[in-house]
Amino acid sequence: DGGITQSPKYLFRKEGQNVTLSCEQNLNHDAMYWYRQDPGQGLRLIYYSQIVNDFQKGDIAEGYSVSREKKESFPLTVTSAQKNPTAFYLCASSIDPSRYQETQYFGPGTRLLVL
Amino acid sequence: GENVEQHPSTLSVQEGDSAVIKCTYSDSASNYFPWYKQELGKGPQLIIDIRSNVGEKKDQRIAVTLNKTAKHFSLHITETQPEDSAVYFCAAKESGGSYIPTFGRGTSLIVHP
Numbered sequence: 001d002g003g004i005t006q007s008p009k010y011l012f013r014k015e016g017q018n019v020t021l022s023c024e025q026n027l028n029h030d031a032m033y034w035y036r037q038d039p040g041q042g043l044r045l046i047y048y049s050q051i052v053n054d055f056q057k058g059d060i061a062e063g064y065s066v067s068r069e070k071k072e073s074f075p076l077t078v079t080s081a082q083k084n085p086t087a088f089y090l091c092a093s094s095i096d097p098s099r100y101q102e103t104q105y106f107g108p109g110t111r112l113l114v115l
Numbered sequence: 116g117e118n119v120e121q122h123p124s125t126l127s128v129q130e131g132d133s134a135v136i137k138c139t140y141s142d143s144a145s146n147y148f149p150w151y152k153q154e155l156g157k158g159p160q161l162i163i164d165i166r167s168n169v170g171e172k173k174d175q176r177i178a179v180t181l182n183k184t185a186k187h188f189s190l191h192i193t194e195t196q197p198e199d200s201a202v203y204f205c206a207a208k209e210s211g212g213s214y215i216p217t218f219g220r221g222t223s224l225i226v227h228p
Contacts (some may be wrong), residue, residue: 004209033215040124040220040221042220043218048215058215092160104149105161106158106160107158109158
């Protein structure tokens with residue numbers, strides 16, 4: 001089955017702790033994205049990556065970091081600098097947004113809660 | 116940058132009725148408009164999209180209309196069913212340009228049996 005997987009489904013973070021959310025895709029998509037979703041606020045872009053070893057900040061990158069060492073993987077780390085991390089995190093991918101193949105496909109999400 | 120407004124934020128209908136969700140956008144360069152359905156606790160799923168070279172697209176009970184002059188597009192769901200209950204998001208993007216679509220804030224559709 002092709003698709004996007006995110007793990008874990010639920011994640012608990014303690015004060016001062018860094019946590020990493022996993023996102024993997026086997027769709028051979030070039031671009032990957034991380035969004036944060038809060039109730040009533042829609043989708044806010046955290047980071048995106050067009051190709052391996054390259055990524056750009058989105059609208060709310062402070063307190064987050066990413067890496068893109070492989071085409072299939074785009075992990076997101078929520079650092080201790082992110083003071084309000086409780087949210088639903090969504091990973092997405094698209095074939096090649098620069099060539100009119102820009103439809104984004106989303107993973108099932110990870111819900112992050114602070115203890 | 117692009118700004119997408121989506122209305123209403125909540126829509127409640129009886130089973131069998133039609134539902135219409137409207138979005139407006141600000142950037143006349145936008146020409147790709149997807150719609151996503153998000154069920155509770157899940158990721159958004161693309162249900163239909165439209166490009167600016169057409170004014171309407173239909174897929175069974177759902178349709179999207181686009182008015183480029185007025186910069187608005189709408190999702191129409193006919194013969195609604197309880198399983199249509201979800202949050203629906205619209206988005207706008209300049210095809211081949213910016214890599215990032217701009218999303219509306221979502222509409223919570225509730226279909227009462």
